[in-house]
Amino acid sequence: MIEAIEKTIAGLLFFTRSASAVCLMASVLINFANIIGRYFFSVSIPWAEEIMLFLMVGCVFTGCCAVAWHGRQIKMDVLVSMLPPTLRHLLALLSELVMIATAVAVTVFALPVIANLWDFDERSQAANFPLVIPQAMVPIGYTLMALLVAIRLLISWRRGSAGAAGPAQH
Numbered sequence: 001m002i003e004a005i006e007k008t009i010a011g012l013l014f015f016t017r018s019a020s021a022v023c024l025m026a027s028v029l030i031n032f033a034n035i036i037g038r039y040f041f042s043v044s045i046p047w048a049e050e051i052m053l054f055l056m057v058g059c060v061f062t063g064c065c066a067v068a069w070h071g072r073q074i075k076m077d078v079l080v081s082m083l084p085p086t087l088r089h090l091l092a093l094l095s096e097l098v099m100i101a102t103a104v105a106v107t108v109f110a111l112p113v114i115a116n117l118w119d120f121d122e123r124s125q126a127a128n129f130p131l132v133i134p135q136a137m138v139p140i141g142y143t144l145m146a147l148l149v150a151i152r153l154l155i156s157w158r159r160g161s162a163g164a165a166g167p168a169q170h
Helices: 002-041 048-070 085-119 132-159
Strands: none
Touching: 002 048, 002 132, 048 132, 085 132
């Protein structure tokens, strides 16, 4: 059962990493085209900055899934690393649980905003791009992060590993 879950997660991570890479590459290509247009033809792309910003939002909130799965998020653990192993593991578990709670809270608070953007068909100024798409990346990314961290913790607990809150070994 655990192997099937890990295989499904591997597929999900492949998809999210690919989406993140596509967003980053598209942003770089738009920026390159804008630079060429601006410096060689004295014409810039009016919507380039907006779309590059939206692509970076997509890149971050799809790429964060792999970071959460592997437990590689930014941590302030200088003092924690000096604690005895039992206390260190308890604080690591608490940190993961706080991350899950925060991700759930952000998702809950973001959903009404997403609904309003959808209902009113809000669009960006320069590109006339639907704002619901980049804004929806926030709760999608946070939901996936919470789910992946919870699954990682449950798998670690199920296997009875000593470092239940440590990163998954993949």
